[in-house]
Amino acid sequence: MISLKKIVKAQTAIAPYIQTTSLVRVDYLSELTQMNVFLKLENMQYTGSFKLRGAMNKIAQLTPEEKAKGVVAASAGNHAQGVARSAKIFGVKATIVMPTVTPIIKVKATRDYGAEVILYGDNYDEACKKAKEICEERGAVFVHPFNDEAVICGQGTIGLEIMTQLRNIDAVVVPVGGGGLISGVAKAVKSLNPNVSVIGVEAANAPCVKESMEAGRILTVCCTPTIAEGIAVACPGDITFGLIQEYVDDIVAVEEDEIASAILSLLEKQKIVAEGSGATPVAALLNHKLDYLKGKNVVCIISGGNIDINMVETIINSGLLKDGRRFNLQVKLKHKAGELQKLLSLISKVGGNILTIEQTRYVNQLDLTEQFVYLVIEAYDEDHKERILSELRNHNYAV
Incomplete structure (x- = not known):
């Protein structure tokens, strides 16, 4: 209770x-x-x-006999590190079963606290099943993440x-x-x-x-x-x-x-x-x-x-995309000197910041005298984005 x-x-x-x-x-x-x-x-x-709090309290309550047999947990993240750190503080051997898809950085963080890490299964449920098997084999204590x-x-x-x-x-x-x-x-x-x-x-x-x-x-x-x-x-x-x-x-x-x-x-x-x-x-x-x-x-x-x-x-x-502070733009230009400069000058005129730009003629729907330009542009907000697009439309760019 x-x-x-x-x-x-x-x-x-x-x-x-x-x-x-x-x-x-x-x-x-x-x-x-x-x-x-x-x-x-x-x-x-x-x-x-x-997660450190619950793991720490669980391990702190173990008897000397239980501590001697070690603890086992299954986790792909925070619970693993909480158990590993707590076990290290109390001098208890910790074994953590983590799914094989666990990011390397989380595996390393858990190992850095001194825990034995076993990679097993494609998800938490499979890792948990393996962890409980290890508990039975060793007589270790299973540290549940919440229940x-x-x-x-x-x-x-x-x-x-x-x-x-x-x-x-x-x-x-x-x-x-x-x-x-x-x-x-x-x-x-x-x-x-x-x-x-x-x-x-x-x-x-x-x-x-x-x-x-x-x-x-x-x-x-x-x-x-x-x-x-x-x-x-x-x-x-x-x-x-x-x-x-x-x-x-x-x-x-x-x-x-x-x-x-x-x-x-x-x-x-x-x-x-x-x-x-x-x-x-x-x-x-x-x-x-x-x-x-x-x-x-x-x-x-x-x-x-x-x-x-x-x-x-x-x-x-x-x-940033959702807020209109970054947006993608595809523009068709004439393939001749100065056309790209005109486009970039218009965007700059209204305060748009160009993050990336790609220019190509290798697209089926282009005529021999045309080119596509792909841009990622940074704006202050949705209103600023619309001002940039409006300026381009006013100069006959199809955007």
């Missing part, structure tokens, strides 16, 4: 090994949403994620911190996957002040908790790929789901483009690096999923910041 007393005990147990992460008010989000928005920055936690009381209590310490860092909280908005984070936070927050709303945010591509709540029972859903891979869970845990049913007030879902825009917004406006799952609470606010919180003091938990650099590049480009 999870209780406030156990969460407080977890806080004492893990305090020497974790950071009390900052809670900051964000002016631009507050103005956009008409709420007082605060961010709990678990992306600044050791290992870059809240474990000690893990949940560890995550609940975030709720205790929030309640001491800010008075007069109206709502806490939490990313949701398997439910370990939100169930622990909700138990802590509601135990201290039952009037505070606790709201979960899922990726629409992996809505296991939302659909289970609507059905009133645990469901297994079909997940489709999401940039919020940290919360891409097909089925909530029985422990977490019971706590969510009792303590969580609402669950909403956000789409992929909404998550991407939130990541870009946090990076550009607040200089905060958030992974997809960590950005979901902000995505919910920015896309009017929680407008009933206007005028309220709202805390969003940024649960992690371990995002692949290549994904950051993709998200930035996608976000």
Whole structure:
């Protein structure tokens, strides 16, 4: 049975090994949403994620005999690093089974904490099955990523911190996957002040908790790929789901483009690096999923910041294209000296910045006297983009 007393005990147990992460008010989000928005920055936690808390509390509670046999976990990301670091601190052998598709950087980060990494299977489920087989062979302890009381209590310490860092909280908005984070936070927050709303945010591509709540029972859903891979869970845990049913007030879902825009917004406006799952609470606010919180003091938990650099590049480009701040242009020109210069001068005249340019005559639909020019242009916003296009149309360019 999870209780406030156990969460407080977890806080004492893990305090020497974790950071009390900052809670900051964000002016631009507050103005956009008409709420007082605060961010709990678990992306600044050791290992870059809240997962360290639950893993640390679980391993801290093991008996000397259990520690001697080691721990095993299955993960492709944050949980792996949390278990590996915690095990290293307590001198426990850690074995982490990771899917073969896990990015090299995450495998290396886990190994750097001293864990044995076994690459197995094409997905989490296959890796998890292998991890449990290893547990049986060795008599080791399996550290579940969310459906474990000690893990949940560890995550609940975030709720205790929030309640001491800010008075007069109206709502806490939490990313949701398997439910370990939100169930622990909700138990802590509601135990201290039952009037505070606790709201979960899922990726629409992996809505296991939302659909289970609507059905009133645990469901297994079909997940489709999401940039919020940290919360891409097909089925909530029985422990977490019971706590969510009792303590969580609402669950909403956000789409992929909404998550991407939130990541870009946090990076550009607040200089905060958030992974997809960590950005979901902000995505919910920015896309009017929680407008009933206007005028309220709202805390969003940024649960992690371990995002692949290549994904950051993709998200930035996608976000700039969506906002009209970057666009592609194809123009047909006469194939003679000076035509390209005329085009570039017009774009420059209205303040367009040319990022890339490609010129070719090797296209079937061109006449012998024509050429195609492909450009990627940077603009200030959608209005500026339209001014650039209008200027080109006024000079008889077909764009």
